[in-house]
Amino acid sequence: xxxxPWREQFPQLAGKDEAFLDSAASSLKPLSVIAAVDHxxxxxxxxIHRGMYASSYEATRLYEEARAKVAAFIHAKEEEVVxxxxxxxxxxxxxxxxxxxxxxxxxxxIVSQLEHHSSILPWQALAAKVGAKLVYVPLDPELRITVDxxxxxxxxxxxxxxxTYVSNVMGYITPLAEIIAxxxxxxxxxxxxxxxxxxxxxxxxxxxxxxxxxxSGHKMLGPTGIGVLYGKSALLAxxxxxxxxxxxxxEVNKDRSTWKEAPYKFEAGTMPIASAIGLGAAVDMLQSIxxxxxEDHVVRIRRYAFTQLKKVEGIVIxxxxxxxxxxxxxxxxxxxxxxxxxxxxxxVSLRAGHxxxxxxxxxxxxxxxxxxxxxxxxxYADCDRLVAVAKEAVxxxxxxxx
Amino acid sequence: MADLDNLYRxxxxxxxxxxxxxGLSEQPGYVTAHIKNPSCGDDIxxxxxxxxxxxxxCRHDGHGCSICCASASVMTETVIGKTVAEALLLADNYLxxxxxxxxxxxxxxxxxxxxxxxxxxxxxxxxxxxxxxAFVRTIEEQK
Numbered sequence: 001x002x003x004x005p006w007r008e009q010f011p012q013l014a015g016k017d018e019a020f021l022d023s024a025a026s027s028l029k030p031l032s033v034i035a036a037v038d039h040x041x042x043x044x045x046x047x048i049h050r051g052m053y054a055s056s057y058e059a060t061r062l063y064e065e066a067r068a069k070v071a072a073f074i075h076a077k078e079e080e081v082v083x084x085x086x087x088x089x090x091x092x093x094x095x096x097x098x099x100x101x102x103x104x105x106x107x108x109x110i111v112s113q114l115e116h117h118s119s120i121l122p123w124q125a126l127a128a129k130v131g132a133k134l135v136y137v138p139l140d141p142e143l144r145i146t147v148d149x150x151x152x153x154x155x156x157x158x159x160x161x162x163x164t165y166v167s168n169v170m171g172y173i174t175p176l177a178e179i180i181a182x183x184x185x186x187x188x189x190x191x192x193x194x195x196x197x198x199x200x201x202x203x204x205x206x207x208x209x210x211x212x213x214x215x216s217g218h219k220m221l222g223p224t225g226i227g228v229l230y231g232k233s234a235l236l237a238x239x240x241x242x243x244x245x246x247x248x249x250x251e252v253n254k255d256r257s258t259w260k261e262a263p264y265k266f267e268a269g270t271m272p273i274a275s276a277i278g279l280g281a282a283v284d285m286l287q288s289i290x291x292x293x294x295e296d297h298v299v300r301i302r303r304y305a306f307t308q309l310k311k312v313e314g315i316v317i318x319x320x321x322x323x324x325x326x327x328x329x330x331x332x333x334x335x336x337x338x339x340x341x342x343x344x345x346x347x348v349s350l351r352a353g354h355x356x357x358x359x360x361x362x363x364x365x366x367x368x369x370x371x372x373x374x375x376x377x378x379x380y381a382d383c384d385r386l387v388a389v390a391k392e393a394v395x396x397x398x399x400x401x402x
Numbered sequence: 403m404a405d406l407d408n409l410y411r412x413x414x415x416x417x418x419x420x421x422x423x424x425g426l427s428e429q430p431g432y433v434t435a436h437i438k439n440p441s442c443g444d445d446i447x448x449x450x451x452x453x454x455x456x457x458x459x460c461r462h463d464g465h466g467c468s469i470c471c472a473s474a475s476v477m478t479e480t481v482i483g484k485t486v487a488e489a490l491l492l493a494d495n496y497l498x499x500x501x502x503x504x505x506x507x508x509x510x511x512x513x514x515x516x517x518x519x520x521x522x523x524x525x526x527x528x529x530x531x532x533x534x535x536a537f538v539r540t541i542e543e544q545k
Contacts, residue, residue, distance in 0.1 A: 337469075337470075340525075341526055342406060353443060354442075361443075367465060368442060401415045401419060
């Protein structure tokens, strides 16, 4: 087996005879992240911002240091980085706060069928409430979002363009920079769902000029329970919080209260402190390896797996031209849940279903599919196993009468 | 792999390919229940016709994996002709069996007993359960 320089950092893989190919659902967590989380619980375990004692200062310092690391990672200012429960909470905050304040009856929100449910449903719910309209970008024949197709649906009524940066089913990269320029020229803001992008692509929010960008910690080597909303300072400043409670207030009066500045006004209650600190450690690891090196590896591994898999008779692949480490496929005539059980029995961990993107699955004209997703710790041996088990699976299901 | 092989080779594949009592009835009197497993897309509708405290007819429609579709087919064959009390007892024990809970082994689950193999595959328990859960719902609704 080839030497993978990063694999030993992931204790979840140690001593296991398993090809883990579900990183698009959640990445594995390296020792450094586990240690950072452990340090908080083991040595500090106290609340942030409030305590007038050493361990509280230290916890606060680590929490804010994590924010600074995330900010540097995406080239944002610290005050533009809001910690939230996950990418879902981040996208919901934009719709519930910014969206609710700005959308008028008849306004339009552009989304796509490639969106994860968390990038459509907050806008769908809001649109229904205010009488705005969801407009779907037509996808090209490969089911990609193109600049021209966005241009074709952009109108003076478009207030928000909410698109995925990288599709979690197809692995396509959306040409966001051009779309953002186009949207701004027409007076709309752009909300990017970067949950599948931030662990693969270097993101410079200033260069991109994106208005909001959301992602989760746990898909980028970090802990669960933490996510990030980047928002331009001016936009965050004008937004009202949607959760009220401890720590987000400036002054509380009987009838009317005032809030802290962003990001704190959006971080009500006790935050997932350990997870935020762990996310900081995850960013450290991604920075020290370099996203370019990671993506180079992922793309090579994925290409290798794809080249072998497409030769297997009975396998249908839906995204031959994917830009990142995802293969969406099925065994012809076999429901993916039946297939996934076979793969699981042979220690190949895949995702089966609609991947929280029912519209993408419908666009493919199928009920569900299998998804193999690759990340830095995957090896050529993992790919070989995927392909070998795929061959066995085709044989098995044919044998039992599918 | 022997577990998986057994699971499929028994009655399951036969029912998957040749489902019994499939397709919903247009006739009045049927009680309908619909259950979906949103995480995998299994989607089953069950219709039951009750008369004089017995299950006179039971039909199913929908889509899903082989285990889901086959269990719906086997379920209808198993419950038709039973009294409501018998059918409920069967459903209760079947659901316990597939989810690896303690069940009454003296209850004869007939063909449905082949789904015992599902309890080796925790990820598939839901697939084997939803048709029976929908059937139980039709019993609850006719009361």
